Amino acid sequence: MSAESTAIPVPVLPVSAACKTVGSVAVADPLISARDVNVYYGEKRAIMDVNIDIARNQVLAMIGPSGCGKSTFLRCLNRMNDTIEGARVTGLISMEGSDIYDKRKDVVQLRARIGMVFQKPNPFPKTIYENVAYGPRIHGLAADRVELDEIVTTSLRRAGLWDEVKDRLNNPGTGLSGGQQQRLCIARTIAVNPEVILMDEPCSALDPIATARIEDLIDELRASYAIVIVTHSMQQAARVSQRTAYFHLGDLIEVGETDRIFTNPRHKLTEDYITGRFG
Amino acid sequence: MSTSALLLLIAAMAVLGYWLGKHRSLALVGGGRGIRQLHSLPGYYGLLTALWCALPCLAILLVWLAGQESVITTLVLRGLGTAATSEHASSGLLMNNIRNVAAGVIPADGVSPQVQAGAAEYLRLRSISAMAISGVILALGLAALFWVRARIAPQLRARNAVEAIAEKLLLACSTLAVFVTLGIVLSVAYESIRFFHSVPVHDFLFGIEWSPQTRMRDDQIGSSGSFGAVPLFLGTAMISGIAMLVAVPVGLFSAIYLSEYANRRFRSVAKPLLEILAGIPTVVYGFFAALTVGPILRGFGESVGLEVASESALAAGLVMGIMIIPFVSSLADDMITAVPQSLRDGAYALGATRSETIKQVVLRAALPGIVGGVLLAVSRAIGETMIVVMAAGLAANMTANPLDAVTTVTVQIVTLLTGDQEFDSPKTLAAFALGLVLFLVTLSLNVFALYIVRKYREQYE
Numbered sequence A: 001m002s003a004e005s006t007a008i009p010v011p012v013l014p015v016s017a018a019c020k021t022v023g024s025v026a027v028a029d030p031l032i033s034a035r036d037v038n039v040y041y042g043e044k045r046a047i048m049d050v051n052i053d054i055a056r057n058q059v060l061a062m063i064g065p066s067g068c069g070k071s072t073f074l075r076c077l078n079r080m081n082d083t084i085e086g087a088r089v090t091g092l093i094s095m096e097g098s099d100i101y102d103k104r105k106d107v108v109q110l111r112a113r114i115g116m117v118f119q120k121p122n123p124f125p126k127t128i129y130e131n132v133a134y135g136p137r138i139h140g141l142a143a144d145r146v147e148l149d150e151i152v153t154t155s156l157r158r159a160g161l162w163d164e165v166k167d168r169l170n171n172p173g174t175g176l177s178g179g180q181q182q183r184l185c186i187a188r189t190i191a192v193n194p195e196v197i198l199m200d201e202p203c204s205a206l207d208p209i210a211t212a213r214i215e216d217l218i219d220e221l222r223a224s225y226a227i228v229i230v231t232h233s234m235q236q237a238a239r240v241s242q243r244t245a246y247f248h249l250g251d252l253i254e255v256g257e258t259d260r261i262f263t264n265p266r267h268k269l270t271e272d273y274i275t276g277r278f279g
Numbered sequence B: 001m002s003t004s005a006l007l008l009l010i011a012a013m014a015v016l017g018y019w020l021g022k023h024r025s026l027a028l029v030g031g032g033r034g035i036r037q038l039h040s041l042p043g044y045y046g047l048l049t050a051l052w053c054a055l056p057c058l059a060i061l062l063v064w065l066a067g068q069e070s071v072i073t074t075l076v077l078r079g080l081g082t083a084a085t086s087e088h089a090s091s092g093l094l095m096n097n098i099r100n101v102a103a104g105v106i107p108a109d110g111v112s113p114q115v116q117a118g119a120a121e122y123l124r125l126r127s128i129s130a131m132a133i134s135g136v137i138l139a140l141g142l143a144a145l146f147w148v149r150a151r152i153a154p155q156l157r158a159r160n161a162v163e164a165i166a167e168k169l170l171l172a173c174s175t176l177a178v179f180v181t182l183g184i185v186l187s188v189a190y191e192s193i194r195f196f197h198s199v200p201v202h203d204f205l206f207g208i209e210w211s212p213q214t215r216m217r218d219d220q221i222g223s224s225g226s227f228g229a230v231p232l233f234l235g236t237a238m239i240s241g242i243a244m245l246v247a248v249p250v251g252l253f254s255a256i257y258l259s260e261y262a263n264r265r266f267r268s269v270a271k272p273l274l275e276i277l278a279g280i281p282t283v284v285y286g287f288f289a290a291l292t293v294g295p296i297l298r299g300f301g302e303s304v305g306l307e308v309a310s311e312s313a314l315a316a317g318l319v320m321g322i323m324i325i326p327f328v329s330s331l332a333d334d335m336i337t338a339v340p341q342s343l344r345d346g347a348y349a350l351g352a353t354r355s356e357t358i359k360q361v362v363l364r365a366a367l368p369g370i371v372g373g374v375l376l377a378v379s380r381a382i383g384e385t386m387i388v389v390m391a392a393g394l395a396a397n398m399t400a401n402p403l404d405a406v407t408t409v410t411v412q413i414v415t416l417l418t419g420d421q422e423f424d425s426p427k428t429l430a431a432f433a434l435g436l437v438l439f440l441v442t443l444s445l446n447v448f449a450l451y452i453v454r455k456y457r458e459q460y461e
C-alpha cells in the first residue's frame, strides 16, 4: 500500500442536500467516495444519483432485488463499464482524493489497485501457476522467477488454496472444482496486491461448504483490503459485512452498519426486502 | 418397364400397403372407437405394411440392376460362339460394338453380321429381363402386402417394428459415406500398387526428376519416363507455404480486429464482404492470378532487375492465399467470439490492456479452433487445383525459388488424366499414386488437427 494512504486522512466529500439515501452515506477517511453517480445504458438510466463512501479494512455488502443495479454500480468502481458498448457514467468517483474517471488516469493502473472477483469462476485457460502469475507479470511486479514464485505461493496461501494445489501447480486451472476455481480467482486478484477487492456474487455458483470457506477468507482478507461484495443472500451479508447498502431500482435506498440495517431498518423498502416481503 | 416406372410401381404398392395396413388394423378393432385396443396407432400398421412391401422389392430391383448387364453379356457372347471373339481383339470390344448397335449409336448396316445378330439377341434378352423383373416385383410386392395384412393383429407391435426398421435405415445411410470413402481409398490404393509394380516406391517418393511421357506403342519414339515426384511435392509445399504466409496473418488479424476492435457497423459490412471471397469460383481466382498478378509480378521483377517467370509459384501462392483468407478468418472469428466474455473481464479486471487480454487470454483460449482452421486451410491449399493449373505452370522444376514456374501434385494429376490415355501405362497410373499421397497427407493433417484440438480443448459451460 502506498505511503500517502496512511499519512493524511482523506477528507470527506460533501454530500448534496438532494441525496435521499437513508443512513450514513459518508465515513471518516474514505478510500473511495462516489458522489451523484449515474449510469446510463444508452438511454436507460440504470443507476440514479448514488452517493456512498467505501471505508478501509471493511466489508461493504450491496443487496437488493435482481436488476436493481448492484453489478452496474460495482463495475463503476473499477471502470469495467468502459468495456460495455453504450454504457456511460456521470458524477464523481474518487479514490484517495483523485477522480478515477479523470481522462489522464490510466485505467490499467486503476484496475491494478481495485481487483474484481466475478460471479462465475473464470480461471484463464492456463496452468494454476500461470493464472496467479498473470497479474504480477503484466504489471512487472516481480523482478525474477524467485520473486514471482514467492508472490504465487503467498497469494495461493492467503486464498486458502495452497494445500490443495501445491503438488499440481502446472495443471490447468480449469481442472479445479468450482470452489477451488473461485479461490484461484481470488488468489489471482490478491497477487497484484490491490487495495480494494470487488466481488460480484462470488458464491452464487458454489455449494455451502465452498461458500463457507470463501466467507472465512473474506473475513481474513478484510485486515488488508477494503472489500465490496454483492450478494443475494441476506445471511451472507449479515455474516461477512460491517456495512450494508440496499439498492432498489437504481436508487441507493439505505446504507448503514450491517447490524443496524438487519435489526432496525429505517426505510420501508429496506424493511420489506430483508423481511422477505419483496424479491 | 423402365427403372423409373418400376420405382413408381413400388411406390404405388407402398401407398396401397399403407392404406391396407391402416384400415385392416382399424377394422380388426371395430373402427376408430376401438383404437385403444391396438398396440400402436393405426398409421404404424400402415407404415409397417408399406415398408415390408417396398423394401424387398427395392432390394430385388437393386440386385437386378447390378447383375443384369453381365448376365446378358455372357449369354450373348455364348450365343455367338468363340469364333466371334477371336475375330475381334477382345470380347469386350465386340460387346461394345453390339451395345452401340443396339442403342442405335452405330448404324446397323455398317457392321459385320455377327454384330448384327448379337445386337438382336442383346435387345431380345434385355426385353425379356425387363419383363421378368416387372413381373417379379409386382408379384413379390403384392404377396408381401397380403402376407403382412393377414398377420396384422391388435397385439402386433407395429410401432416397435417400424422404429427398428427406421433405425436400420439410418444406420445404412450413415455407413454409406464410410463405405464410399473406403471404396475410393481402396481403388486409389489398388491402382497405385499397380503403378508401383512398374515404378519402385522409392524412385517415386525420392526421385528428383519428373517427366511422365512414356511410349504408348512399341514403335513410338519417346523416353521411358521418369516418375520422381519430389519436384511436385516441393512445388506443392512452396505454393501452399506462400498461400499460408498470406492467409494466416491476414485472416487471423482480420478476425481479431473484427471480433475485438471493430464496432458493429464496420463488422456488419466487413464480415460479409470477407466471406464473399470464399464464394468466388476458383477459376476466377485462376485467371486473376495468371492474367493480373503474374504480369504485375513480372513487371515489378523487371524493374528491380529480377527475373520472374510469367507463370510463377509466387503469383499462384499469393492468389491462393487471398482465396483462403476467409477460411482462416471466419473460423478464427467464430472461435474468438466463442471465448466467454467472462475470461476477458477477468483479464481486464486484473489491469490487462486490450492487447494483453487478446494475446494472452483470448487467443490462448481460442487456439484449438484457430489451429484447426489453419490446418483446414492448409489441406485446402494442398488440394487446390485450378489456380495452380492456370498460374503456376506445368514445368516440374526442382527449385526453391518462388519466382520460377513450378508444378504441383494436383496439376500433374490433371495433366496425366486429360487427353488420350492408355489406362495401363505408368503415366496414367501415376495419377493414382499422386492421389494416394495427397489423400494420406490430408488425412494426417486432419488427424493432427483433431489431436491438437483435443489436447487444448477447455470446457466452458
Ligand SMILES: Nc1ncnc2c1ncn2[C@@H]1O[C@H](COP(=O)(O)OP(=O)(O)OP(=O)(O)O)[C@@H](O)[C@H]1O
Binding pocket: A041, A044, A046, A064, A065, A066, A067, A068, A069, A070, A071, A072, A073, A084
Ligand atoms: N450491458 C447492459 N446493457 C444494457 N442494460 C444493462 C446492461 N447491464 C445491465 N443492464 C440493465 O441495468 C439494470 C441493472 O442491472 P445490473 O446487472 O446492475 O443488476 P443487478 O442488481 O446486478 O442484478 P442481479 O442481482 O440480477 O445481478 C438492469 O435493468 C439491466 O437490465
Ligand SMILES: [Mg+2]
Binding pocket: A070, A071, A072, A200
Ligand atoms: Mg448482478
